[in-house]
Structure formats: structure tokens, C-alpha cells
Amino acid sequence: MSAAIELRGVWHMYPGSGRWALRDVSLEVAEGRILAVVGPNGSGKTTLLKIAGTLYRPTRGTLRLWGSDFWAVDGDERLRLRRLVVYVHEKPVLVRGTALHNVAYGLLLRGAPPEEALSRARRVLERMGAGELAGRERGQLSAGEAQLISILRAVAAEPRVLLLDEPTAHLDLEKRRRLASLIRELRGRGMGVVVATHDYLLARSIADEVVVVEEGRLKARGPPGEVLEV
Amino acid sequence: MAGEALEIAARSLAISGTATLLSSAWSVVLAYLLARSPRASRLLVPFLEALVGIPTVLVGLLLYLLLSSQGPLGMLRLLYTPRAIVVGQAILITPLITSVAYRVLTHSWSMYGELALALGAAERQAARLVFSESLPGLAAAVVMGFSRAFGELGVALMVGGNIRGYTRVITTAIALEVSRGEFGLALSLGAMLVAILVLVSLTLRFLGRLREQ
Amino acid sequence: MKPRLLVVLAVIVAAAVLVSLTQLGAQTVRVRVTTTTSLYATGLLDYLEDQFRKQHPNVEIDFIAVGSGEALRRAEMGDACMVFVHAPSLEKQYMARGAIAEGRIFAYNYFIIAGPPSDPARIKGEDDPVDAFEKIYEAGEEGRALFVSRGDNSGTHVKELSLWEAAGLDPRGRPWYLETGSGMGNTLLVANERGAYVLTDIGTYLKFRKDGKIPNLDVMVQGGDELLNIYSVYLVPTCSGEEAKYARMFADFVAGEAQSLIGSYKVDVYGQPLFYPAQGKLDWLAEKWQELAGG
Numbered sequence: 001m002s003a004a005i006e007l008r009g010v011w012h013m014y015p016g017s018g019r020w021a022l023r024d025v026s027l028e029v030a031e032g033r034i035l036a037v038v039g040p041n042g043s044g045k046t047t048l049l050k051i052a053g054t055l056y057r058p059t060r061g062t063l064r065l066w067g068s069d070f071w072a073v074d075g076d077e078r079l080r081l082r083r084l085v086v087y088v089h090e091k092p093v094l095v096r097g098t099a100l101h102n103v104a105y106g107l108l109l110r111g112a113p114p115e116e117a118l119s120r121a122r123r124v125l126e127r128m129g130a131g132e133l134a135g136r137e138r139g140q141l142s143a144g145e146a147q148l149i150s151i152l153r154a155v156a157a158e159p160r161v162l163l164l165d166e167p168t169a170h171l172d173l174e175k176r177r178r179l180a181s182l183i184r185e186l187r188g189r190g191m192g193v194v195v196a197t198h199d200y201l202l203a204r205s206i207a208d209e210v211v212v213v214e215e216g217r218l219k220a221r222g223p224p225g226e227v228l229e230v
Numbered sequence: 231m232a233g234e235a236l237e238i239a240a241r242s243l244a245i246s247g248t249a250t251l252l253s254s255a256w257s258v259v260l261a262y263l264l265a266r267s268p269r270a271s272r273l274l275v276p277f278l279e280a281l282v283g284i285p286t287v288l289v290g291l292l293l294y295l296l297l298s299s300q301g302p303l304g305m306l307r308l309l310y311t312p313r314a315i316v317v318g319q320a321i322l323i324t325p326l327i328t329s330v331a332y333r334v335l336t337h338s339w340s341m342y343g344e345l346a347l348a349l350g351a352a353e354r355q356a357a358r359l360v361f362s363e364s365l366p367g368l369a370a371a372v373v374m375g376f377s378r379a380f381g382e383l384g385v386a387l388m389v390g391g392n393i394r395g396y397t398r399v400i401t402t403a404i405a406l407e408v409s410r411g412e413f414g415l416a417l418s419l420g421a422m423l424v425a426i427l428v429l430v431s432l433t434l435r436f437l438g439r440l441r442e443q
Numbered sequence: 444m445k446p447r448l449l450v451v452l453a454v455i456v457a458a459a460v461l462v463s464l465t466q467l468g469a470q471t472v473r474v475r476v477t478t479t480t481s482l483y484a485t486g487l488l489d490y491l492e493d494q495f496r497k498q499h500p501n502v503e504i505d506f507i508a509v510g511s512g513e514a515l516r517r518a519e520m521g522d523a524c525m526v527f528v529h530a531p532s533l534e535k536q537y538m539a540r541g542a543i544a545e546g547r548i549f550a551y552n553y554f555i556i557a558g559p560p561s562d563p564a565r566i567k568g569e570d571d572p573v574d575a576f577e578k579i580y581e582a583g584e585e586g587r588a589l590f591v592s593r594g595d596n597s598g599t600h601v602k603e604l605s606l607w608e609a610a611g612l613d614p615r616g617r618p619w620y621l622e623t624g625s626g627m628g629n630t631l632l633v634a635n636e637r638g639a640y641v642l643t644d645i646g647t648y649l650k651f652r653k654d655g656k657i658p659n660l661d662v663m664v665q666g667g668d669e670l671l672n673i674y675s676v677y678l679v680p681t682c683s684g685e686e687a688k689y690a691r692m693f694a695d696f697v698a699g700e701a702q703s704l705i706g707s708y709k710v711d712v713y714g715q716p717l718f719y720p721a722q723g724k725l726d727w728l729a730e731k732w733q734e735l736a737g738g
Binding site for chain 3: 298396406
């Protein structure tokens with residue numbers, strides 16, 4: 001079985017930084033599994049996720065999505081592949097408009113008819129018990145609410161693999177619990193989920209597998225019970 | 231005299247307004263291209279930022295040498311016309327608008343461009359979102375450009391010639407009245423200039439607020 | 444959006460704006476005229492244009508006010524069709540090079556030497572401006588007086604330099620000799636503030652004096668052929684077509700029909716004329732012009 005996302009020998013350096021953010025990273029991500037990426041701040045977790053999410057082109061190495069070399073294909077094929085993977089930034093960025101419009105935004109970008117996109121977005125909001133946020137403008141949402149909306153926006157777009165960068169940073173306990181069960185539910189529907197976090201508890205409780213990143217390198221990989229000793 | 235002052239103000243607005251539109255058209259495109267190509271921007275942006283303070287009279291002189299009937303572009307017969315001022319001011323404010331717009335668009339791209347791409351947008355859709363979210367910042371860049379064009383003297387004097395009823399704008403009229411010793415008149419023209427600048431800035435701010443709602 | 448598409452779009456917008464701009468205002472004939480600042484600042488030229496346009500409403504006389512030297516240089520570059528100047532020595536050089544032609548003297552007045560009422564160089568009432576300059580030099584060297592110069596190659600500046608030359612002196616670089624490099628008005632203000640002597644045209648002096656801006660500058664030396672200020676109009680041979688035709692008509696107008704207008708211009712304001720018409724004194728003026736132009 002070929003992996004959904006495959007990084008092979010990836011090195012990355014931000015222009016002008018003069019140091020490697022990632023060094024020789026190879027990693028596969030499968031559908032229907034939850035992978036936690038843990039490590040201290042600045043270890044390269046975000047860079048790893050953004051490269052997997054096609055936002056950054058790696059300085060060296062290859063990114064394969066469902067077997068295709070992403071940066072070697074072009075035009076429509078590249079767009080089709082990009083739409084299979086959605087990355088969610090740690091800091092929620094909402095577009096102008098209501099929370100509902102935001103949750104529908106990924107569907108609208110994919111050309112869904114507005115009415116259908118909005119009704120699907122509303123269902124996603126309600127399933128998370130956040131239906132009352134639908135009509136709020138972006139300026140009227142708390143940091144936690146905005147983070148939830150930005151995660152649900154990615155969920156509503158129905159990618160095959162979801163990349164979550166520190167998804168619990170602004171969430172209270174109750175929302176964390178709901179998010180954890182949402183992630184499990186998505187796995188149940190066959191979606192692959194990658195969670196970058198320094199929240200070891202979250203990683204332990206939901207991950208099928210954990211990788212540890214330190215100073216741009218993969219340090220360890222395995223089931224949470226083995227990798228994350230308490 | 232009041233009638234003449236209004237006529238001069240209207241001409242200044244038309245000339246600097248056209249120059250600003252013209253310059254914005256290419257400056258914002260240039261800024262977007264720079265925001266999307268880090269390598270080119272590392273070379274070009276410091277250069278552009280340095281040119282923000284280029285003396286207006288230097289731009290005026292270079293343009294004069296180009297447009298003079300013995301110059302390489304003399305056959306256009308643009309010298310001492312309002313068009314020459316428009317072109318000169320458009321060039322003058324290009325570094326300013328481009329470097330401010332570049333900062334706005336770079337910031338906006340890092341937020342909204344990445345967001346759109348992450349959600350599966352095509353480059354065109356991402357650009358549309360980036361521009362839409364950058365409008366207030368871009369408007370500020372354009373207002374700054376207009377302000378510099380409207381308040382500059384060197385270009386208007388060198389290539390416009392301060393011709394009564396034709397290329398006389400507020401700043402060249404101020405310079406003339408100062409040389410004539412009509413300080414009171416020069417001051418009222420200056421007050422008019424500042425009032426118009428404030429009015430333009432406030433109008434755009436107001437339009438921006440309407441859009442937010 | 445594809446970057447290339449954006450570029451194309453921007454180029455189209457820019458081109459459209461430029462094309463629409465070049466279409467504007469093509470119907471009237473515009474005559475480009477460079478002129479000296481002090482002459483333009485009196486308002487006489489605008490006044491004469493208004494009178495001329497009563498007969499030729501389709502003509503716009505575009506006055507570009509710069510120093511005399513700059514006015515002639517721009518004409519030589521082909522950026523003017525007609526020149527109004529008052530610097531005979533410069534005029535002669537440019538005529539010899541063929542840059543300007545068909546010169547006509549249309550007006551004259553007198554420069555004056557102004558200075559602080561305390562008159563530290565003791566020049567008040569001096570008949571000969573060259574003697575006055577010698578005294579100023581002497582007083583300057585002794586640290587008793589200052590002199591402010593235009594320093595901008597204008598007609599007034601050229602005149603001032605010729606007076607120093609006639610005295611056999613070179614004040615440039617001396618600590619008491621200040622060059623402002625700016626217009627007559629600003630130079631008068633500097634002289635007024637510093638209590639310095641200054642050579643000025645009568646028009647600017649009267650205006651600033653009447654407005655109370657230069658209470659510290661009295662007339663020290665006036666009149667006399669040495670301070671004669673002769674205004675001429677020239678056509679530029681490289682200029683052609685309708686523009687040249689109307690330029691010639693305007694020159695004819697200024698040297699002919701308009702002569703009485705020149706003599707009475709702003710007499711009601713200052714109680715004395717700013718300019719004297721050249722008509723009737725052309726032989727005398729031509730001879731003086733030759734002297735001023737330096738043989």
C-alpha cells in the first residue's frame with residue numbers, strides 16, 4: 001500500500017536564515033490513522049507540516065502525494081492533489097465574514113454551490129455543538145472560538161489528510177475533549193490526521209503513532225506508549 | 231484670485247490623482263510579484279526603500295533631460311504639459327507605493343495566501359483573497375503616494391514649468407507667490423493643500439469603514 | 444491570478460491612461476516662452492498675455508519662469524520658442540551661437556543698490572555704482588559690511604558680477620559675500636535680515652518694500668547708465684510652424700502695440716513705473732546694450 005503522504009530525504013532552509021529547519025526527514029502518513037508530531041518549540045514541527053501540506057517547497061528532497069511527486073506535476077493535477085491535504089495554522093486566521101462563511105470557505109474555494117456549502121458548514125458547526133457561533137463576525141470571536149472555527153473550516157473541506165498545528169493552543173478543557181473525539185471520529189471515517197503538538201497528554205490519548213522531532217531531525221518513532229515515557 | 235486658486239486646486243487634484251492611479255496600477259502589481267518571489271525582493275526591496283526619499287527635483291531633472299526636444303523622448307512633445315507632470319509624479323511615487331504595498335502584501339500573503347492555499351485554493355483564488363484582505367493597507371499606500379505627489383514641487387516645476395492656467399499646481403503656485411512676496415497668499419494655498427490631503431485621506435478611511443460593515 | 448496576466452493588465456491600464464492624456468488639450472496653439480523670474484514675478488507678462496489673447500483667443504502663451512541663464516539654455520535645447528531676458532552679455536553669447544535671433548528691446552528700468560539705513564560702507568548718494576561697490580568691498584574686508592548676491596546666473600546676478608569686474612575686484616569666496624543661490628525675493632529677505640547690501644531690480648524691491656517685508660533695506664544708489672536694466676525678447680530659430688508664427692506675433696505685440704501698456708503697468712500701485720517702454724529710445728538703448736554686452 002502506498003502512503004498518502006510521503007516525505008523522502010527532506011531538507012529545508014528558509015531564505016536568508018542560514019540554518020536548516022529540517023535535516024534529512026523521511027516520513028509516511030497513512031489515511032485512517034492519527035499521527036502525533038511532538039517536540040519542543042522551534043524543533044521544526046510546523047515546517048514539517050507545511051511541507052507535507054504543500055505550502056512550502058522543500059529545499060531538498062521530495063514530497064509524494066498518493067504516489068505523485070507533487071512539485072513535479074503542474075496545473076490541474078497539482079491543484080487536485082493539494083485539495084486532498086489541508087493544513088490548519090496554529091494561529092487562527094479568519095477571512096472577512098461570519099463564522100459560518102468561514103467554515104464554508106474551503107468548500108466555496110472548491111467550487112461548491114454557495115447554498116450547499118453553507119448548509120454543510122452549518123451541519124459541521126452543529127455537530128461540534130458550536131451552532132450558536134454561526135452568525136458571529138470574525139471580530140466577535142474569542143481566540144478559542146476562532147481556533148475551533150478554523151479547524152472546522154478544514155474539516156468541512158473534507159480532505160483525505162488533515163494537518164493540525166497545535167490545535168489545542170487556545171482551547172479550554174471542554175473544547176479539547178470535544179476536539180479529541182472529533183479527531184477520532186474523522187479517523188473512523190478514514191481520514192488521516194497529523195497533529196503537531198507539544199501537548200504530550202493529547203498525543204498519548206489519541207495518537208496511533210508518534211514521531212519526535214528535535215532540531216530538525218526525526219529522533220524517534222513508534223506507538224505512543226513506547227515513545228512517550230512518562 | 232479665489233477662482234484661480236480653485237482652478238489650480240482642481241488641476242492639482244486631477245494631475246496628482248491621475249499620477250497616483252497610474253503609479254498604483256504598476257506599483258501594486260510589482261509589489262505582488264515581489265511578495266511572491268523572495269529572491270527578487272531581497273535584491274530589489276532595499277533599493278526601492280532607499281529610493282522613497284529621492285529628491286523630487288532630481289526626478290524632475292532626469293525627466294527634463296529625457297523629454298527635452300533634444301532628449302531621447304523629445305519627439306513626444308510632453309515637456310511643459312500636465313502629462314509630463316503626471317508621468318514624473320507617477321515615477322516619483324513608485325518606490326513609495328511599491329515598498330509599502332510590498333510590506334502589506336507580504337504580511338497578508340503569510341496569513342491569507344497561505345490560508346487559501348492550505349484550504350485548496352488555486353493561485354488565482356489565493357491572490358484574490360490576499361488583495362481583498364489587503365485593501366485597507368493598499369489604500370494607505372495609495373494615499374501616501376498621492377500625498378507625496380500632491381505635495382511635491384521639483385517635478386512640477388522642472389517639467390511642468392508652472393505655466394499659468396495650464397501646468398500651475400498648488401505647490402508651484404506657492405513657490406511663485408513666495409518669490410513675489412505674497413506670503414499671505416502662499417500660506418492660504420498651503421492651507422488649501424493640507425486641507426485637501428486630509429480630506430482625501432479621511433474619505434478613503436470612511437469608504438474603508440463602510441466596506442468593513 | 445497569474446503574475447503574467449497581472450503585468451499585462453497593468454501595462455494596458457497604464458497605456459490607456461497615457462493615451463487618453465495625450466489626447467487632451469490639442470486644439471489650442473501653445474507658445475513656449477522661457478523668461479526671467481524677476482520679470483515674470485511682477486505680473487507684467489501675464490498681463491500682456493491677457494491683452495494679446497483678446498485678439499487671439501486660440502493662443503496660449505506658456506511662460507516658464509527661470510533665471511536668465513537657464514532661460515537661454517533651455518531655449519538652446521529647443522524647449523522654448525521665445526525668450527524674455529535681461530542679461531546682454533549672455534544674450535550676445537547665445538546669439539553668436541545662433542541659439543536665439545531677432546532680438547528686440549522692449550523695455551528697460553534701473554537696478555538699484557539697497558542697503559541698511561546705517562549705511563556702514565558710506566555709499567548713499569554715490570553717483571557711480573562701481574565706486575559704491577569698491578567701498579562695499581573695502582568695508583567688507585574690514586568687517587563692517589555684508590553683501591548678498593543672487594549667485595544663480597540670473598540677469599541680476601550677471602549684472603552684479605559685471606559691476607565687480609568693472610571695479611577690478613572679485614568678492615567670491617570672501618567671508619562677507621553671501622550667495623543665496625535663489626530668487627530676488629528670497630535674496631532681499633536675506634539681505635534685510637543680515638543688514639547687508641544687495642543689488643536688486645526695481646520691481647521686486649518696490650513690491651517687498653511696500654508690503655513692509657524689508658524695512659531694513661533703503662535705496663542707496665539708483666539711476667545712471669551703469670545700472671541700466673534692458674529687457675529684450677528673442678525668437679528661437681529651431682522653433683517652427685504655428686507656434687513660431689504666434690511667437691512672432693506676440694513679440695511684435697510686445698515691442699509695438701503694447702508699449703504704452705508697459706509704461707503704465709502698476710503705476711497706480713507704486714506711484715512710479717516699474718518699466719519704461721523702449722519705443723522712441725531704441726537707438727540709445729541699442730548703444731547701451733552693446734556697452735553692457737561687453738564690446
